[in-house]
Amino acid sequence: MSKELDSKLKTALDETRLLLLGGQVLLGFQFQAFFQDGFSTLAGSATYLSLCGVLLMVLSIALLVAPAMQHRLVEGGHASERLLRVATLFAAASLVPLATSMALAAYIVIGRRYGMTAGATSGLIMGGACALFWFGIEAFVGLSEGAHQMKETPTPLATQVDQLLTEARVIIPGGQALFGFQFIAMLTKGFDQLPHSSQLVHTAALCLVALNVIVLMTPAALHRLSFAGEDSETFLRLGSGLVIAAPMLLALGIAAELYVVFDKVLENSVLALIASLSGFLMLTVPWYIVPLILRSFWSSAPGRTAPR
16 A cells, blocks of 8 residues: 555645645734724725735635645545645645735735835735745755655555544634634724624624534544544545535635625625625635536546546
8 A cells, every 4th residue: 555645645734734724814814904993094005905915815725725625526535646746736826825915915014004115125025035935945955856656556544534634624723713803803893884784794704614613623523422533434424524515614704704805995795796706716616616527527537437
């Protein structure tokens, strides 16, 4: 059995978890910023850049969660070299919108306090630091040309369970952080000034993110309380279903929150709805549509067997 391939996939999932935690915490901060008193004092261009920053962070999160969803929906929980390449590609791609969003945030916040020149300088420094540490050092050290060919064999049950629980941990910390920021936002003056309809949408978003956290915590509780920590096919099926379903709740929660912040800034419910639907598609296409298309192609392609 290819223990090396399973180990490399586990490492890739752990690295994705690290990136995703930072991204979702930053997304929570960005959402909360729209409810702060100082936000109303920003220049018009800065408020629009704030919206761009939020969308970029959503895109980064969409790319980071995608490999875990392909592992569940395309590979059926088994490791493959294709999935390792996908995880590497998506991790690298996610850093570009993440770095851009951080640079925009630095420009807006520092610019408001110390002037646009200082803000622009800070944004360039932030973006340059991200580029240097995330891409420059790697280019200097040398980019990997790909791992040597590894034999693909069915992943052992114990390893599948371990990877399943890791994938739940990939998403849940950021969801918990976003949940906390949504609670805090409801205690601000900015939230009190929202239209009643937007307040209800925000509350719905909070409930969806909370349900996402609850669902993602269920596999660990189920594994411990119902199966006494023992690995079984039954648990794997139940846990996989929960991990597949939970991101849909997160996507709905983020999309609802996008409606609230866009409606607050643009004061146009139609544009806010378009932004919300765009964000929902940005998340669900790489999480569900693409994996299901790949799974269908995999099953129907001549000479290929369906994912196990």
